Amino acid sequence: MTDTSSTSLGEAVARAAPAPIASRIRGLSDRSMAWLFITPAIALLLAVNIFPLIWAIYLSFTNFRANRPNAALENVGLSNYSRVLNDPNTWQAMQTTAHFVFWTILLQTLIGFSLAYLIDRKFRGHAFWTTIILVPMMLSPAVVGNFWRFLYQPQIGLFNHIVSFLTGIPPSSFEMLGSVRLSPWAIIIVDTWMWTPYVMLICLAGLRSIPDYIYEAAEVDRASLWRQFWSITLPMALPFIMLAILFRGIENFKMFDMVTLLTGGGPGSTTEVASITLKREAFESWRTGRASAFAIILFVAVFGLANIYVKALNKVKQR
Amino acid sequence: MSSVSTAHSVVEPSRTSKRIAASIVIIYAVITMIPLLWIVLTSFKSPPDSISYPPKIVFQPTLEGYCNLFTTRTRQTPDYIASLGEPTSTCDEITRSRNMVIAGASNYWPRFQNSLVIAFGSTFLAVSLGTFAAYGFSRFKIPLAEDLLFFILSTRMMPPIAVAIPIYLMYRQLGLSDTALGMILLYTAVNVSLAVWLLKGFIDEIPREYEEAAMIDGYTRMQAFFKVVLPQATTGIAATAIFCLIFAWNEYAFAVLLTSGAAQTAPPFIPTIIGEGGQDWPAVAAGTTIFVVPILVFTILLRKQLLRGITFGAVRK
């Protein structure tokens, strides 16, 4: 493809577009050409993302209810925000989210980095096994949540039977999804199963970005493997680890689909993460104004993290 | 570390450490595949086998799950079933053995088609818009380019439920709720950010000299873009398209909030498959298997580009 397009250049020029159009397009300044290229994408984003966002900001200052669109719209100022930010239930949802985010990130980073470190030993067949390990992260979180609900069934589920096989606890004596104590962990396990490969892949890139000569120099200095790990491997892979942590943090902060299908926020509200509270507020209680305020709060939090994420991204890019 | 053991290249790990690493990684990979294999196995079980206690590993495979996935059935008396002629298909036979007859097609296939239409439609749009924008960002000096790129990326980071509230209202006004067009537009908007970032990385790697040479030879900028840059960027465009396709294929939050029937995709539908007396797990497993197989194929095709995809093109290995 490449070769033909560059060798036949001369002939192609001869057959080039009719002169008037060509010169008209060539006549455009580079600046207007640039806008011609990027405007369609920006316009779409403005229409489908930014316009709704501004609408949501507007709604968050009103008492609008989507199930009563014709009711009189009243400006309520900041009271939606102050209600959400003083509501013990949403505060509780934030803590549930925090618990989920903290443990998933901790587990995924530990397991993911260890796996990457092992795969970086470049044993035979490592590429094949890496591909196998990567499969879960490509799946749909909703579909994953749904089939793990099957694996977690107390009588018939495979998970309970494997636990019982390993520990001797009878398989029907515990309910991963039905018990207040275990259900947060049920979600953490599924998320870790699904997203550890993500962290692993980025850590692996980090480990591979460390040039060999640094290790060779360390070897000349007779630095122990332990020293090498702490003073070369870890610090040099750290920007990559941070990148993975930030992205997982953002994603899990707004986690919705997997949790909805696993527990739906239950039992009670033990696994009700922020997105589920928001969904209930917006699409079940129909307090649209208040839900919008909550949505803006979540958005500000994610936007703040996204800033840091892009900074981390640029740091990694320079390597 | 004795000096003897460092006779080989220091960067090359020793044989024992390789062997240990290999065994741990392989054990992890096998464990990680168990849930998926279990779903595939379950899809070939009969409903009683799927809920047996303890779970059955050895069982008589049947296509009942797949039959139940694609059909709706009604219970009939044995006399009525005996009065029917020869069964016309395997599914017919299986259904009759359960004292039921096939009443019609289920909603799975229409939902699956919706998934296909919406995923391919939005991918095509997102990649087209994304290629143009990426080229613009890569080759021209655009004022505030950094900020625009960040703005584009940040739209992807928005919590879906937060965006869904105003989108729901907007679509209700425009008559786009529960339409394929509405979903295509929405997924295009979400995917275009990924497409711009990824493709910018790919286009940055194509030397400018190619187009400059073409333009000196008399090509216009547009001709140079279509005839020189696009053929060079084919791999990148294909990889980006697959990423967009996978996102649109897998998406659930928008789909469950904004569609209910006509334009519903497979992910919100699969969990609602219900049989007699509770969830029909073999049918759910069959639906999941069919839904997941394309992703497995794509993962294998994409394995070299995955890293780029998940870091928005920043890490290129």
Next chain:
Amino acid sequence: MTVQRPAPAKPKRPFFIRRGPMENIATGLIGLGFLMLFQPFLLIFYTWSLVTLLAGTIMFIIVSKFPE
């Protein structure tokens, strides 16, 4: 002790108009906002987390325009 040490190279600008340190402060503010949002101890911290997050984010956007 009386040995004259070479004066450390002075940064060209004071830190509050340089990008690096100010970005770190903004990052810290966003981090603090998250801690306030997530902590289970005092409702008042949760109440003010949004303001902290907003301040950190706006500051981040502004200082990222500063020269290095």
